[in-house]
Amino acid sequence: xxRFLYGIDFGTSNSALSIYDQEKxxxxxxxxxxxxxxxxxxxxxxxxxxxFTGQDAIEGYLQSGMKGRFMKSIKRVLPRSSxxxxxxxxxxxxxxxxxxxxxxxxxxxxxxxxGVDVKRVVMGRPVNFDDYNKAMDDLAQRRLLKAAxxxxxxxIRFQYEPIAAAFTYExxxxxPERVLVADFGGGTTDFTLVELNPERRHSKDRxxxxxxxxxxxxxxxxxxxxxMWEKGTPYFGRGVEYESMPGKILTVPRxxxxxxxxxxxxxxxxxxKAQLDLKKYYSYSKENPKLKNLITLTEHNLGYSIFxxxxxxxxxxxxxxxxxxxxxxxxxxxxxxxxxxxxxxxxSKDVAKIDRYLTTFLETHxxxxxxxxxxxxxxxxxxxxxIQDIFTTKFPGIPIKSEDNFISVAKGLAYSGYLFE
Numbered sequence: 001x002x003r004f005l006y007g008i009d010f011g012t013s014n015s016a017l018s019i020y021d022q023e024k025x026x027x028x029x030x031x032x033x034x035x036x037x038x039x040x041x042x043x044x045x046x047x048x049x050x051x052f053t054g055q056d057a058i059e060g061y062l063q064s065g066m067k068g069r070f071m072k073s074i075k076r077v078l079p080r081s082s083x084x085x086x087x088x089x090x091x092x093x094x095x096x097x098x099x100x101x102x103x104x105x106x107x108x109x110x111x112x113x114x115g116v117d118v119k120r121v122v123m124g125r126p127v128n129f130d131d132y133n134k135a136m137d138d139l140a141q142r143r144l145l146k147a148a149x150x151x152x153x154x155x156i157r158f159q160y161e162p163i164a165a166a167f168t169y170e171x172x173x174x175x176p177e178r179v180l181v182a183d184f185g186g187g188t189t190d191f192t193l194v195e196l197n198p199e200r201r202h203s204k205d206r207x208x209x210x211x212x213x214x215x216x217x218x219x220x221x222x223x224x225x226x227x228m229w230e231k232g233t234p235y236f237g238r239g240v241e242y243e244s245m246p247g248k249i250l251t252v253p254r255x256x257x258x259x260x261x262x263x264x265x266x267x268x269x270x271x272x273k274a275q276l277d278l279k280k281y282y283s284y285s286k287e288n289p290k291l292k293n294l295i296t297l298t299e300h301n302l303g304y305s306i307f308x309x310x311x312x313x314x315x316x317x318x319x320x321x322x323x324x325x326x327x328x329x330x331x332x333x334x335x336x337x338x339x340x341x342x343x344x345x346x347x348s349k350d351v352a353k354i355d356r357y358l359t360t361f362l363e364t365h366x367x368x369x370x371x372x373x374x375x376x377x378x379x380x381x382x383x384x385x386x387i388q389d390i391f392t393t394k395f396p397g398i399p400i401k402s403e404d405n406f407i408s409v410a411k412g413l414a415y416s417g418y419l420f421e
């Protein structure tokens with residue numbers, strides 16, 4: 001048996017792999033890549049479909065003039081039974097196939113470090129892939145399991161992501177602590193109440209230390225989608241009217257704008273039919289320039305670029321009171337000042353759902369504020385000001401801790417070797 005164990009956090013926005021040396025009982029290193037795939041247009045019909053992952057996907061996509069298939073937030077299609085497969089070049093790819101490509105890249109990089117073809121892995125998973133739908137949740141885990149097998153792993157265990165984050169925090173605690181862990185991912189927000197103890201770090205059975213777990217299907221992508229709806233879609237034709245027949249004025253269907261607010265929809269939105277429909281409405285609207293923006297956005301696969309602008313605004317507003325949301329490429333140009341108060345209003349519905357869920361979670365499991373010694377927040381959206389406000393308001397006086405927001409889960413998964421016992 002290899003002395004190495006991998007912990008993989010396959011995330012909506014970023015994926016990370018931590019290498020654990022079981023002989024030395026120490027973490028070796030952590031490798032992280034953006035959860036991105038890019039399939040260029042210039043494929044050889046006689047060869048397997050060529051693709052790029054992570055940062056290489058971004059560079060290849062930009063260098064090609066943003067032509068080809070660029071995919072992000074693939075994790076969000078895992079629980080979707082409606083997604084069966086998609087054709088790229090001459091090959092069909094199902095959900096597991098797409099995830100496999102990213103896991104293979106992580107494994108290849110890690111095996112280069114260890115010098116061993118490691119077969120043992122602890123895969124992270126959210127508490128709920130989808131809100132309270134067991135069939136969809138089971139489907140997502142089966143697909144993730146198949147992807148791990150396809151990537152070359154043979155011994156596979158699953159661990160809840162917030163529990164993994166707790167085990168990372170346990171490495172720095174000096175005394176026993178009862179910790180409420182909140183993991184804010186791109187697709188989900190998960191909570192765990194766990195008993196941490198530095199003397200139990202290498203224990204074979206940690207199940208009894210886990211007091212409660214729960215999660216809700218809202219995350220950073222939800223905030224970005226709400227922002228795109230409020231501040232992006234007006235520039236791309238939301239509310240534009242067209243003449244369906246002489247004297248009959250209608251509004252361009254909402255579905256076009258719902259789709260550009262969702263990464264998993266935008267990934268598959270540049271079909272010939274969708275483009276023909278858009279051009280029809282563009283003509284009927286007397287060539288409204290906002291609909292021309294929408295055609296340009298979808299035809300040239302500019303979704304990644306505009307969501308990067310949204311992400312930049314979100315990050316800036318975690319430390320500043322104002323930010324400029326701007327996007328300028330090809331014939332699209334938008335620039336708007338966004339205040340912190342305005343941003344908080346845009347995401348307020350999703351933040352309120354997280355707040356209500358947390359209250360329900362505490363009540364359901366009979367958790368009193370006095371039972372919690374500390375709070376551990378991880379994930380990129382944990383830095384959002386409205387999220388921070390939930391915890392300072394609900395748990396006054398309880399210290400809030402955090403680690404690296406993008407690799408703490410992967411490290412904790414690598415510390416979860418007890419699952420193989």
